[in-house]
Amino acid sequence: MLDVLRKIVQEVSTAPDLQAVLDLIVRRIQRAMRTQVCSVYLFDASQQRYVLMASKGLNKEAIGNVSLSPSEGIVGLVGERAEPINLEDASTHPSFIYLKATGEERFHAFLGVPIIHHRDVLGVLVVQQKEVRRFDESEEAFLVTLSAQLAGVIAHAEATGSVIRGAQAGSEERDRRFIGVSGAPGVAIGRVVVVAPAADLNAVPDRDAQDIDEELDKFHQALSAVQRDIKVVGRSLSKHLRSEEQALFDVYLRMLDDNALAGEISSRIRQGVWAQAALRDVILDHVRQFSAMEDPYLRERASDIRDLGRRILAYLQEASPTSLQFHENTILVADELSPAMLGEVPTDKLMGLVSVHGSGNSHAAILARSMGIPTVMGVVDLPYTKIDGCQAILDGYAGRFYLNPSEELGDAYQEILRGEQEVAAELATLKDLPATTTDGYRMPLWVNTGLVADVVRSLERGAEGIGLYRTEIPFMIRDFFPSEQEQMQTYRRQLEAFHPRPVTMRTLDIGGDKALPYFPIEEENPFLGWRGIRITLDHPEIFLVQVRAMLRAAEGLNNLRIMLPMVTSVREVEEALHQIDRAVVELRDEGHVVDRPPVGVMVEVPAAVYQVRRFARRVDFISVGSNDLTQYLLAVDRNNPRVADLYVPYHPAVLRALDYIAREARKEKNVQVSICGELAAEPAGALLLMAMGYDVLSMNATNLPRIKSAIRGVSLKQAQALYDRVKQMDDADKICQLLQDELKRLGLAQLSRPQMPGETFNRH
Ligand code: PEP
Ligand code: MG
DSSP: OHHHHHHHHHHHHTOSSHHHHHHHHHHHHHHHHTOSEEEEEEEETTTTEEEEEEEESSOGGGTTTOEEOTTSHHHHHHHHHTSOEEESOGGGSTTOOOOGGGTGGGOOEEEEEEEEETTEEEEEEEEEESSOOOOOHHHHHHHHHHHHHHHHHHHHHHHHHHHHHHHHTSSOOTTEEEEOEEEEOSEEEEEEEEEOOTTOGGGOOOOBOSOHHHHHHHHHHHHHHHHHHHHHHHHHHTTTSOHHHHHHHHHHHHHTSTTTHHHHHHHHHHTTBOHHHHHHHHHHHHHHHHHTOSSHHHHHHHHHHHHHHHHHHHHHHHHOTTOOOOOTTEEEEESSOOGGGGGGSOTTTEEEEEESSOOTTSHHHHHHHHHTOOEEEOOTTOOGGGOTTOEEEEETTTTEEEESOOHHHHHHHHHHHHHHHHHHHHHHTTTTSOOBOTTOOBOOEEEEEOSHHHHHHHHHTTOOOEEEEETHHHHHTSSSOOOHHHHHHHHHHHHHHHTTSOEEEEOOOOBTTBOBTTBOOOOSSGGGSSOTHHHHHHOHHHHHHHHHHHHHHTTTTOOEEEEEOSOOOHHHHHHHHHHHHHHHHHHHHTTOOOOOOOEEEEEOSHHHHTTHHHHHHHSSEEEEOHHHHHHHHHTOOTTOGGGGGGOOTTSHHHHHHHHHHHHHHHTSTTOEEEEOSGGGGSHHHHHHHHHHTOSEEEEETTTHHHHHHHHHTSOHHHHHHHHHHHHTOOOHHHHHHHHHHHHHHTTOGGGSOOOOTTOOOOOO
């Protein structure tokens, strides 16, 4: 049964649109369970009814025409209870309604299971049989399992389907809304440009051919290149292969024949589709057909066809590397937004960013915040390959993305943009004023940097130091490890620009979701794996070169501080200190005038929380990385949009840990305790951290003026009173609500996100 289940899910996942998905589901289930009827009812929110969308066994004319309200029939009851209903004779059930058009009077046995996606009932899956009998437990378990697995596919196809339907009808569906999570605040209105990862057939965007002959030409060149490659590989392996294995290469070549795939792709291009999408359509269609075959040998051929498709696509993409054209108001959309992609669009044209995967705590989102580009992450149902060139609105506050916006929606967001500009103008006047509370408490505000552009923006916004310079970013946008000299020059620019203010350089923090293209790390659980200091201590040659570059860069400036990421034990701190001391001695021996800079430890994992005092005895400062600390304390992957709702830095456990860290660190004299996670960049978060006694708040440059304004708008006493109330509470949602209400009462509501009608506070 497991095999049947796997096959159905696999086949359904590759169906091209919603109707095909539903038709396949009913046919396959009816066959697998040997029932007389299988039907799918989907809930249509606009009509507030369950509509019969597909059926094998009921009258065809009823499909699309029969519907039930949630309070009607057994289908309505399954939806309302959100649990299966298994009846030996449905007609005797009090909720039974006889729907004449379906012809279902002949069927007695009834099993209905809800289709639930992210807690929403999308619809109901029903099987029926003529006899009077109860479906047995294994049948019920089978349908429940299948329904749970198909829910995601149906939700995705539903979202995709309506965009396609809209586009095909000519009258595009307006205000199509996709839900994600906030990546960076702000609103963007513009046109979509899709960036596709290399050689990924599923990611090829729809586009018309500008010049059909040119597209045909490109395709034939790519095809010849692949044919050539296959022949070369075939020849070079000929000595090692038996003749029947060698024959596989001929099969490969024959598949690419004009009478086979190539002919089909060419005729698709002649219909006016660009070569990459023509290739995608034909290859994926064949992959679907082969995957559905009973014969395991033939089923395996699906992967050969996909492989050929990928190879041709790689050549096609090489032939049009500059095919991306950026509009004046570009909203960049990617399946998985990477830090490097942000650099691909000229900044004056880049209005917003959307990523299908990832969450507000992914590093791409953190960078977007520091660049001030509105971003929505984790828009998992966005059919991103179908929307290149569409008009769109991106709401980075609420994590919403709208396609083909109506005039009314456009006007509403223009209004928010105007409001934002007013707030920004007001905040700009604070640049040279200190972050001092109304009762005279001075809170130092520092910035987090990584990009060269951050330095100027940070100074313009009145930053008093750098609390976190993410050194991995210059490492990420290169093809190999930068040399000591190159690193030294990059670091020197940061130190000079901020001199005499302190600059905290974090040693290389790769691993997790931060990969270097030239140092790949493949792990099952990357966030629990080889990350941060674990890598650099294992590679003293990388660590020492970096520390030497930092020390040399600070020669004569002396405003450097070094910070160690992902520390879990005292031994790691001691080893790192030993290496730093060694670098100082080496450089002095070489004639450099270098001092041992202040060194600090990041508290990012629960183990570090309980050792703060021990660390504090050995180093000069403690800095909390609340992004990772929240992830590890709550056991919520910071990149996973499915659990983004559970990633709550205002969770009582996180707040208690933050409080404990500050108290423990302060027990050691002359040890500064700061925070450089994103919580410090939220007005409510900043007030709580100030009340807990943090010495420095470090944040992205974009939010610094808001935080300054929040601090200037309250007294320390008020912040402490607020924190005292929060401390008593045990529910994160209630804490968020209280914070929102209090910001409003203190006249600081405009510093958090603007409110759209009917929206609630966004905790992130
Ligand atoms: C953190 O984890 O809070 C932090 C500042 O580091 P990063 O976001 O770069 O992991
Ligand atoms: Mg971190």
